[in-house]
Amino acid sequence: MELPPFDPFNENLRLNPYPTYRRYREAGPVHPGRVGQPGRAGETWYVLGYAACVQGLKDPALGRAGLYDHQRAMASEPSVLDSILLIDPPDHTRLRRLVSLAFTPRAVERVMPQLEAMAQEVLENLADRATWDVIGDFAFPFPVTVISALLGVPLGDRGLIRQWSRALTASIDVTQDPETYRRARDANHAFRAYLREMVQARRRQPQDDLLTALVQAQEAGDRLSEEELITMVTLLVVAGHETTVNLIGNGLWALWQHPAGWAQVQREGITDIGVDELLRYDSSVQATSRLALHPWELEGAHIPAGSVVIFLLGAANHDPAVFANPDELNLARMPNRHLAFGGGIHTCLGSALARAEGRVALNALFQQYPQLHLETGIPRWRPGFVFRGLESLRAAT
Numbered sequence: 001m002e003l004p005p006f007d008p009f010n011e012n013l014r015l016n017p018y019p020t021y022r023r024y025r026e027a028g029p030v031h032p033g034r035v036g037q038p039g040r041a042g043e044t045w046y047v048l049g050y051a052a053c054v055q056g057l058k059d060p061a062l063g064r065a066g067l068y069d070h071q072r073a074m075a076s077e078p079s080v081l082d083s084i085l086l087i088d089p090p091d092h093t094r095l096r097r098l099v100s101l102a103f104t105p106r107a108v109e110r111v112m113p114q115l116e117a118m119a120q121e122v123l124e125n126l127a128d129r130a131t132w133d134v135i136g137d138f139a140f141p142f143p144v145t146v147i148s149a150l151l152g153v154p155l156g157d158r159g160l161i162r163q164w165s166r167a168l169t170a171s172i173d174v175t176q177d178p179e180t181y182r183r184a185r186d187a188n189h190a191f192r193a194y195l196r197e198m199v200q201a202r203r204r205q206p207q208d209d210l211l212t213a214l215v216q217a218q219e220a221g222d223r224l225s226e227e228e229l230i231t232m233v234t235l236l237v238v239a240g241h242e243t244t245v246n247l248i249g250n251g252l253w254a255l256w257q258h259p260a261g262w263a264q265v266q267r268e269g270i271t272d273i274g275v276d277e278l279l280r281y282d283s284s285v286q287a288t289s290r291l292a293l294h295p296w297e298l299e300g301a302h303i304p305a306g307s308v309v310i311f312l313l314g315a316a317n318h319d320p321a322v323f324a325n326p327d328e329l330n331l332a333r334m335p336n337r338h339l340a341f342g343g344g345i346h347t348c349l350g351s352a353l354a355r356a357e358g359r360v361a362l363n364a365l366f367q368q369y370p371q372l373h374l375e376t377g378i379p380r381w382r383p384g385f386v387f388r389g390l391e392s393l394r395a396a397t
């Protein structure tokens with residue numbers, strides 16, 4: 001039976017994308033589909049097979065720049081659309097190297113010992129409540145606390161940062177609502193003004209934080225302009241926030257669906273291997289896209305130049321050619337070469353931090369609340385497709 005073009009707006013995908021992925025993947029690894037952003041011209045192709053995703057993500061015949069030109073055309077100032085996430089070499093190489101000078105394993109290690117204290121702090125605010133929302137009350141505030149501490153922005157401003165980050169994240173997801181872009185423009189403007197002041201303060205008075213390290217990487221190498229620096233910081237917040245919220249939320253929900261896994265984590269805590277399985281099982285970033293710079297062929301599909309190619313990381317992570325019993329949660333799965341952090345030159349820069357945050361958050365939650373249980377029922381997933389996460393998840397202790 002001929003399958004209809006792949007449609008990222010199909011409501012079934014939001015509820016549970018994996019049966020649909022399986023149907024398409026069984027018919028072939030690459031499919032044409034519906035355009036995911038309003039105003040975007042050209043064809044859109046979807047890649048579901050693991051091997052095809054790995055191959056495509058590494059191929060220099062595909063780029064990032066130009067993917068969001070329809071949105072960029074409406075912008076009056078730089079934004080996350082101009083960040084390393086969405087540009088090509090040589091600019092990408094230069095800017096990624098610069099951020100890597102500041103966002104070093106050492107900088108990340110410096111916050112690691114504080115992660116547990118930060119998780120505890122968020123949980124303590126919930127101590128006197130019998131029921132609460134794991135997403136809104138814990139999974140959202142924790143990563144924003146971590147990134148704020150890492151950067152050195154005042155913890156009192158976490159609410160603002162969370163709000164800006166949310167609006168910006170929505171604008172890089174698939175959407176049918178042009179209002180999303182207006183909200184992102186406003187958030188971008190306010191966020192940049194806020195950061196500009198912060199950067200100027202660091203220049204006058206350096207601190208022991210990532211913001212200062214970025215300012216100094218700029219001054220020593222004379223290579224990060226002020227606007228590039230601000231763009232980089234907005235990216236670190238956007239890339240590191242909702243993704244990690246969803247690792248915690250989707251992870252907890254996956255464990256709740258697998259009582260043996262839940263009981264194991266309740267008893268022994270979760271390891272890095274377990275966190276990787278949660279990342280694979282219900283990936284918080286379901287897709288990443290590229291633009292075909294030339295006519296391109298993948299697994300027999302002829303993709304015209306200018307097409308958007310969407311790599312369905314969540315589908316690749318359930319490809320039975322690579323993962324035995326892919327729809328089962330196996331907290332001891334090894335090897336586990338999932339693509340939750342993408343691939344090629346844009347591979348996630350924050351993966352070590354993300355894994356540590358996931359582990360610390362889940363362990364803190366189970367330690368603090370050994371009797372934790374979730375309210376069952378049909379979970380509500382947030383709108384969007386690229387960033388997969390729950391709207392709320394009621395818990396009782």
Ligand code: HEM
Binds near residue numbers: 084236240241243244
């Ligand atoms: C569970 C949490 C996370 C997930 C699932 C995730 C996933 C991803 C994915 C899929 C990409 C794009 C890769 C590609 O297109 O091939 C990416 C890029 C990126 N991520 Fe993450 N991420 C997470 C957390 C973080 C954190 C905590 C940070 C930093 C604070 C971060 C910083 C970045 C940056 C800077 C990029 C752009 C890299 C580039 O384009 O060169 N991410 N991430």
